[in-house]
Amino acid sequence: MDRINPATGEQLDPVETEDEADVERAVERASEVYPEWSGRRMEERQKLLARAGDVLRENKQEYAELMTREMGKPISGALSEVEKCAWACDHYAEKAGEYLADEHIGTEPHADAFVSYEPLGPVLAVMPWNYPFWQVFRFAAPTLTAGNTGLLKHASNVPGCAQAIEEVFREAGYPEGAFQSLIVGSDLVEQVVEDDRVRAVTLTGSEGAGRAVGATAGEQLKPSVLELGGSDPFVVLEDADVEAAAAVGARARTLNSGQSCIAAKRFIAVEEVYDEFLDAFVSEMEALTVGDPMEEETDIGPQAREDLMADLHEQVEDTLSDGAELRTGGEPLDRDGFFYPPTVLTDVPRDATMSCEEVFGPAAAVYEVPDEETAVDLANDSTYGLGGSVWTEDLDRGARVARRIESGCVFVNELTKSDPRIPFGGVKDSGYGRELGEFGIKAFVNEKTVWVQSAADQDV
Incomplete structure (x- = not known):
């Protein structure tokens, strides 16, 4: 992928593009590691996420300068963006277990009914260039900690950021395949969404891209979250x-x-x-x-x-x-x-x-x-x-x-902003679904009802 520094118009070193075979291997890895990853104790997943936050802070200057070179973000904003990503990691490292704890519901005297929040599998994220780290981490922090695996198709002008984000999770100790970046063009997105092994999709981007991805997900009966444009x-x-x-x-x-x-x-x-x-x-x-x-x-x-x-x-x-x-x-x-x-x-x-x-x-x-x-x-x-x-x-x-x-x-009396603690998303042509907070971590889980009846109280 060709890259241009928007502050100077000069070419940056290109990043090698992956092909369909690379995508196939990535999807297969995400599928293969999912049973082991989802089977880990919540506390272990939270600990790894906290470590990801540490990795972000340890390399804050490097990641900020990468964003500035690739898409022109003022360096002060880029540094703040890395810190915000680390904050999201901190938040879900602390709160994920609470958010996804079984929810018991009163029904009958001799039955225990509860909702179990269980992961779905590999989830594809199609993300934009404007907040190249934050957009990804507000997806990845809750989604991975819920027990899903993640596949990232990032914008074509920030491939270096995509690679760096994958490295954050690798350095934090996540298993191979738990989070992967697909360095591909938009032409391969549809086939990834259609893949039976991919169980859900989220997109942040334009209204047109959202309609295309949402339509494909709907045809496959897969849940989707769309965060689109705004005015x-x-x-x-x-x-x-x-x-x-x-x-x-x-x-x-x-x-x-x-x-x-x-x-x-x-x-x-x-x-x-x-x-x-x-x-x-x-x-x-x-x-x-x-x-x-x-x-x-x-x-x-x-x-x-x-x-x-x-x-x-x-x-x-x-x-x-x-x-x-x-x-x-x-x-x-x-x-x-x-x-x-x-x-x-x-x-x-x-x-x-x-x-x-x-x-x-x-x-x-x-x-x-x-x-x-x-x-x-x-x-x-x-x-x-x-x-x-x-x-x-x-x-x-x-x-x-x-x-x-x-x-x-x-x-x-405040500007509009996103915050790891509160839900974020739109209505009308701005999309549907919510990211962040408790709502965000529940976007890609199976809200399974479990009813446990005492055998002594069965009607025969």
Whole structure:
């Protein structure tokens, strides 16, 4: 696989691609090791996961620099990403046994009925490039600890990250075949999903990829979890702390150089505070540092690929053609690499490109609305439903508004984020199923009912 450093446009050393025979061997290994791996005591699997967290921390700088070279993530964010992966390992190393303990249910006086949470087998994960370690570990940490084996088909521009993640589990002491990376193109995904030995699939990626993988999994009657795109609303009500909302909003739009499914993308402010919010928000966006992602002071690095930068610019230009007004940014930077500046558009029509499509880069659409009711209506006027953010000094009001927003998660006075302790996922075209927390570790288990009846109380 060819790799390009998006900060310089220079070629990195290519990574050798695997073929169908390699995939067959990997699937067979995952299937063969599954009975032994799933038969291990939960405590042993938890201990190995804790060790994986240690390996991540011991090699944090190396993994962070690898992410930055392959997809341009600012180094500070890359270091934080490795730490977050280790946190996920810590969390499930502590909580997996509790999450998957037998759940006893009262039924009849002389019967013991309980739910046993048992693994399924090999699980395929199709993962994106934007958070190349975190996306994988939020799948792998719970799924492997539940007793499944894992197969990773990572994005083609981060094959080095895929290999490094496999090495993390190997170095932690996992058995050969418990977790494997398939260095293959997307053309082989369908046949892996169709393989009888693969028992479930999860995908984080585009809506189109999710529909394709979900359809194949459905035809095979296999469970799937899909975490797809988002166009998250960021609602600023008239009683909000406007300065805080603007500062956090700029960060929420530009985390990972704007390349995040849960980034705030549509900023909706009621008219009483619209001008104040817009001025503060534009100032915050313009104050961000665009530059070399290897430098600690850099806030925004390059877009991950040249074609992605071109797509982003086309969305901005289309939205301006639809009648929006440009407040800052709006043109690719004239320098080596694939850099796009923080960009803010206002007066964006509801049917404009940036209103209807996911915008994967540091470009924000800002809307003025008369009141809370209109803000909620606009927030829900999207085919997506991944996350959202509401800003108000009245916390009860914030909770009420949050309940009305059609998404998988809503944060009040905070940016949308994923956390190992709480479930994460979307509704509508943002997908289905949940990752993380107790819900995540139960995504790929058999919730088996066991009924134990006292023989003395049998009806004859």
